[in-house]
Amino acid sequence: MITVLGAGVAGLCAATALAEQGMTVEVVTPADAPDPVSGLAGGMLAPFCEGDGADPLVTRRGQQSIAWWSARVRSFQPRGTLVLAAARDRAELDRFARATQNHRTVRPDDLEPDLSGRFARGLFFADEGHLDPAEAMASLRSRLTTRGVRFHHGPHTGSRIVDCRGWSARADLPDLRGVRGEMLELFAPQVALTRTIRLLHPRFPCYIVPRGQHRYMIGATMVETADGGPITARALMELLSAAYAVHPGFAEARLIHGGAGLRPAFPDNIPALRRAGDRIHMNGMHRHGFLMAPVLATDLAQQLCHEVIYAN
Amino acid sequence: MFYDRTLSSRLMLGTAQYPSPQILRDAIAASGADVITVSLRREGQEGGDFRRILKDSGCRILPNTAGCHSVREAVTTAHMARELFGTDWIKLEVIGHADTLQPDPFALVEAARILSEDGFQVFPYTTEDLIVGEKLIEAGCRVLMPWGAPIGSGQGLRHLDALRSMRAHFPDIPLVIDAGIGAPSQAMMAMEMGFDAVLLNTAVAKAVDPVGMARAFGQAVVAGQLAHQAGLMPPRDMAVASTPIFGLAALA
Numbered sequence: 001m002i003t004v005l006g007a008g009v010a011g012l013c014a015a016t017a018l019a020e021q022g023m024t025v026e027v028v029t030p031a032d033a034p035d036p037v038s039g040l041a042g043g044m045l046a047p048f049c050e051g052d053g054a055d056p057l058v059t060r061r062g063q064q065s066i067a068w069w070s071a072r073v074r075s076f077q078p079r080g081t082l083v084l085a086a087a088r089d090r091a092e093l094d095r096f097a098r099a100t101q102n103h104r105t106v107r108p109d110d111l112e113p114d115l116s117g118r119f120a121r122g123l124f125f126a127d128e129g130h131l132d133p134a135e136a137m138a139s140l141r142s143r144l145t146t147r148g149v150r151f152h153h154g155p156h157t158g159s160r161i162v163d164c165r166g167w168s169a170r171a172d173l174p175d176l177r178g179v180r181g182e183m184l185e186l187f188a189p190q191v192a193l194t195r196t197i198r199l200l201h202p203r204f205p206c207y208i209v210p211r212g213q214h215r216y217m218i219g220a221t222m223v224e225t226a227d228g229g230p231i232t233a234r235a236l237m238e239l240l241s242a243a244y245a246v247h248p249g250f251a252e253a254r255l256i257h258g259g260a261g262l263r264p265a266f267p268d269n270i271p272a273l274r275r276a277g278d279r280i281h282m283n284g285m286h287r288h289g290f291l292m293a294p295v296l297a298t299d300l301a302q303q304l305c306h307e308v309i310y311a312n
Numbered sequence: 313m314f315y316d317r318t319l320s321s322r323l324m325l326g327t328a329q330y331p332s333p334q335i336l337r338d339a340i341a342a343s344g345a346d347v348i349t350v351s352l353r354r355e356g357q358e359g360g361d362f363r364r365i366l367k368d369s370g371c372r373i374l375p376n377t378a379g380c381h382s383v384r385e386a387v388t389t390a391h392m393a394r395e396l397f398g399t400d401w402i403k404l405e406v407i408g409h410a411d412t413l414q415p416d417p418f419a420l421v422e423a424a425r426i427l428s429e430d431g432f433q434v435f436p437y438t439t440e441d442l443i444v445g446e447k448l449i450e451a452g453c454r455v456l457m458p459w460g461a462p463i464g465s466g467q468g469l470r471h472l473d474a475l476r477s478m479r480a481h482f483p484d485i486p487l488v489i490d491a492g493i494g495a496p497s498q499a500m501m502a503m504e505m506g507f508d509a510v511l512l513n514t515a516v517a518k519a520v521d522p523v524g525m526a527r528a529f530g531q532a533v534v535a536g537q538l539a540h541q542a543g544l545m546p547p548r549d550m551a552v553a554s555t556p557i558f559g560l561a562a563l564a
Contacts, residue, residue, distance in 0.1 A: 053331040099520045177333075177361035202464060227358035234354075267365065269332035 002304065003028055003158030007151065008036030009133070009289045010282050010296070011164035012140040016072070017297035018162070019147050021305050027144065031153040036137075037166060037261035038289050040183050042209045042219045043133040044196050045069060045291055046081050048125045052099040055270050058288055059101070061295045066129060068294035073139040075132035077210075079195035082111055083123040086245060090121070092200035097123055114192040115247065130196045130209050133290065161279045162300065166264045167228075169283055172276060176283060178226035178262030182235035183219035185257040190249030191216065199246050206242035215256065218243045222287070231258040263287055273300055280304075314347075314455055314486050314509075315401070315433040317372075321346050322503065323533040324374065324488065325526070326513025333365045335522055340369050343526035344534075347372045349403055349511065352393055353379035363396060374435060376403035381416075383423045390427050402427060403435045403457070403490075403511075413463040417444040421451055428452025437490050440474040442481050449485065456482065457490035457511065460502065464514045466494025469502060479506050496525075496532030503536025504544060 004015045004027045011027060018025045047062030070076045083103070085093040097103060100123075108115045108122040145151070163169050170176050193216070197208045209217040221235045236258060243250040266272060266284035271292040274281040280303075282296050325345040330336035340348060348371045355362065366373060375393030380386040383406065390402045406423055408416030415437050421444065424434050428451055436448050440458045448456060458478055461467035469475055470492065479487060489502040490511040499510045510533055519525035 055332075095518070095520075177365075178358075223354055223359075224362035225355040225359040226361060227356055265332075267332065267337075268334035 001026060001158040002160045002162060003156040004162045004164055005029070005156070006033070006036070006164035006166060006168070007137075007141070008164065008166055009038035009041070009137060009293045010166065010285055011036075011162075012137055012144070013293035013297035014162050014164055014282055014300055015144055015149055016140050017294070017301035018304065019144060019149055021301045023301070023304065023308070025144075025149050026156065026158060027149060027151045028154045028156045029151070033165075033168065037181075037263065038133055038137060040181065040219075040259045040261045041133045041289055042183070042196075042207055042217055043075075043131045043136065043290055044081070044128070044207065044209060045076075045130060046125065046128045046196065047291060048100050048102045048128060049081050049083065049198060050288065050291065051101060052096055054288065055268065057270060058292065062288065062291040063127075064298070065291050065294040066127070068298070069131055069136065069290070070129070072143065073131055073136040075135040075139075075212075076129055077131065077195070078129040080111075081125040081128045081196045081198060082106070082108060083125070083198045083200060084108060084115075084119045084246065085200040087120065089201060092202060093121065093123060096200055100125075102127060112193055112195070112197070114249075118247070128196070131290065132211050136290070159278075160304065163279050163281045164283070166283060166285065167262050169281060170264070172279075173266075173274070173281060173283060175267055176264050177224075177267075178228065179265050179286065180221065180223040180225050180227060180260060181219065181263055181287070182221040182231045182239070182260045183217060183258070184231075184236070184239050184243075184255065185211070185259075186216050186218060186243070186250065186253040187214055187256050188216055188247075188250050188253035189214045190252050191247050193247070197246055199242050201242060201245075204238040204242045206239055206246075208243060208246060216243075216250075216253075220287075226262060228260060228262045231260045235260075263289075271296055273303075314435075319346055319372075319509070320344075321530065321533070322509040322537055323499070323530055324349060324509055324511040325516065326511070327351075327366060328513055329517040330522055333362065336517075337365065337369055338523045339516055339526035340371060342523045343516070343530040345371065345526075345530065347374050347509075349374045349376045349513070350393075350397075351376050351378040352389055352396070353377065353385075357392070357396075367397075372401075373397050373399060374401050374403050375399065376437075377405045379407070380405060381407050381410075383419045383426070386419070386423045387426055390423075390432060394432070400431055400433045401435065402432050403437060405437045415439060415459070417441065417447075420444070421447045424448050424453050425451035435488065440471055440478050442478060445478065445482060445485075449482075455486045455488060457488045459491045460489045460498065461492025463491040465492050466515055467492050468494055468498035475502075475507075476505065496528045499529055500532040500536035500539075503533055504539050506540050509533075
């Protein structure tokens with residue numbers, strides 16, 4: 001029996017990969033565990049866009065996760081990413097194009113008619129997509145339950161522990177730090193966008209991820225602090241003004257939800273598996289939870305599979 | 313000398329917007345900088361993990377009041393910085409305009425006076441205005457940090473004549489060009505003009521390869537400083553051959 005601690009995207013992907021390899025798995029979340037921060041994620045699967053800033057490993061390996069998710073969850077949308085900048089920030093678009101791969105220049109109206117006349121030029125990353133984190137996590141959970149994986153509050157019964165507790169594992173991982181992220185969810189009946197939009201802006205960059213039925217996720221700030229308190233007025237103002245710059249219809253949107261959480265991150269911001277005694281940590285997901293959890297989970301399942309074969 | 317301290321490098325590096333703390337650490341090392349600036353306004357008391365990484369770099373830390381728009385905010389942030397970093401150094405920014413991020417000289421002078429009287433060693437982010445510079449020195453500052461161009465704009469040294477006048481007007485005050493530097497050539501030019509140091513952030517942090525760019529800036533600042541010390545030739549109105557015409561071998 002393998003115990004997976006934590007039921008955020010890391011824990012669910014780990015349990016899924018292990019169960020699919022035929023291993024016996026349980027998922028344990030203490031009754032007082034905080035809600036997983038994965039629920040606040042954008043759900044973008046954008047390995048190429050993330051190439052601006054992320055380690056090349058994230059771009060290279062993150063591509064695998066697109067097929068992984070599309071085979072398992074209904075909300076996955078292979079619609080690509082459209083990157084935009086206001087006319088006065090055109091240089092940002094050129095910089096982004098230099099920093100990333102696998103894109104082409106487009107007229108934004110051709111892809112998103114609702115942006116008609118607002119942007120002269122954009123970058124399109126056709127091989128990317130997005131999903132709805134809540135739906136994706138619920139899907140993985142129900143698939144696991146169907147396979148007989150038990151979710152409970154402990155105590156754990158497994159002989160091996162895969163620790164996917166994110167920030168809660170901080171005491172065991174001294175170089176883990178929290179990077180604050182703030183996001184909004186809006187209902188915007190006057191906006192009809194079908195794919196992830198990234199707005200490049202020298203001060204207030206943002207992304208908009210469609211969640212269907214005119215719901216949109218707007219994210220996200222990145223602040224080097226372990227303060228996980230509620231969203232600040234500053235973040236609200238910045239994110240809303242950036243969204244409004246993309247589409248004026250956001251001015252009439254209804255605010256459904258505003259959230260803040262801490263991304264667990266290692267010093268190189270690369271998600272990783274780490275061994276500590278008989279425990280394997282899968283942590284440091286930073287802003288790459290949905291992109292990198294399937295990759296690490298697949299690695300993990302292979303490693304543990306080999307160990308089992310070797311032990312026998 | 314910056315408040316009685318000699319620095320081994322005349323490049324000061326900001327620590328915001330890097331892809332990761334690891335890359336920040338590598339960039340600091342590649343640049344050779346031994347002063348790094350850190351903002352506190354938004355990160356607050358809970359930013360301890362990131363600050364620990366900065367302390368571990370071994371650099372001298374110059375905390376800043378970036379993002380403060382009033383005397384009171386700036387003074388409060390400076391006190392928090394002293395508590396968190398155990399240093400009297402403070403890079404004082406009091407922003408006047410949200411769009412240009414231009415310093416508010418009136419609030420700056422007032423905050424500089426309050427902090428200097430309280431024992432802080434103030435590095436004020438100012439314009440190239442000579443009178444404001446004099447008032448800052450009267451308020452207790454022993455370093456001035458004129459802008460090259462608006463923060464993060466990468467426009468370089470926008471007002472060369474004004475910066476030359478400033479250098480001439482304050483021959484004994486360390487002057488640091490702070491903000492607006494986009495290219496190593498611009499940093500080098502500031503050093504050739506006799507400025508004592510250059511402070512920058514975005515040009516390195518947002519480069520496609522921050523570590524490579526940090527190295528380029530480190531070398532440019534050294535080259536500019538060496539050139540200034542070696543004595544630059546003045547521009548001339550006419551061509552002057554460097555090889556004598558007489559005595560050339562006739563190559564038939």
